[in-house]
Amino acid sequence: MIASRLVNQLICTSAVLISLAGCSSSNSGSTPADVLSSVNNRSASPSALRLVDTLPPPENSNQGTEQPLAANDVLQIEVFQTNTLNRTVQIDSAGRISLPLVGTLVAAGKTVRTLEQEIKAAYGRSYLQNPDVTVFLKESVGQRVTVDGEVAKAGLYPVTSAATLLDILAQAGGFKEVADQKKVYVFRNVGSQKFVSNYNVADIRSGRLSNPKIYGGDVVFVFTSQNRVALNNLKEALGIASNATRLAVLP
Structure with a gap:
């Protein structure tokens, strides 16, 4: 009898919890x-x-088609037929990379293709005629x-x-x-x-x-x-009550 009243009380309580959960979930x-x-x-x-x-x-993501580079990303930079300029570089915490001849360039926040074109232009201004530059994103930590x-x-x-x-x-x-x-x-x-x-x-x-x-x-x-939480609590509570009922009827 006591176990039966406990089950009914738990059902009523859980109904209130579910109702409150619905109200709170709509106020977000x-x-x-x-x-x-x-x-x-x-x-x-x-x-x-x-x-x-x-x-x-x-x-700087080319309308969302490319992931912009970030600090700590590792880049492989290759200049065709100029192996001495090939480098593996890591973008530093300030978002920059350093390359031979052209010095420091800002890389973070740019797409790979944008950085590729800027490196090509930098080498083409003073050092190489129509350079062919390729940039690969080797490791994307950011x-x-x-x-x-x-x-x-x-x-x-x-x-x-x-x-x-x-x-x-x-x-x-x-x-x-x-x-x-x-x-x-x-x-x-x-x-x-x-x-x-x-x-x-x-x-x-x-x-x-x-x-x-x-x-x-x-x-x-x-x-x-919150509804699922309330239902899970109800299941757990009913499980406890069910166990209590079985114990109550044991001789």
Whole structure:
């Protein structure tokens, strides 16, 4: 009898929790700014963050078709038929590289093709006639994405120029049971501006929404579904109550 009353009480309590969870999950106006300050930049303020439907591509990314270079990236630079100028260089913390004859060049924030053309022009001005320069991105230390929240394996993940949101979520092992697939937020800094966009992954998988591209420096955060948490708590509570019932009927 006592066990039966306990089960009924737990069911009523869980119903209230689910109702409250639904109310709180719909009131998420300032949540992206809170997440940004805890995940990416603790000095960020809500007023500096813009919620947009579509995230703009990073600066100097050729309209989002290329990943801009970053500090600590390693480049292989080859000058055709001039082997003495071939170099493997790492972009320093100030975003620069140093090359023979032409000296220091800014590399960070530029695409590989843009840097390639600037090196070609630098050698062509004073040293070589119509130089043929090729730049390869050998190691991309800076091109990583932070994935946090309700995913199986939160952490830093490398990205390529073709990386998408679904790719990154797959690398992170997919969603935890309590994840809210309607509340996947992507944060991006474009110059001095900070943007965030909310994606419904179920709509992306069904084809109702396009699968957005992800770039180095982005932060992907998956929110908790309060309804799922409440249901899990209910299951756990009912499991405890069920055990109590079985114990009560034992001779």
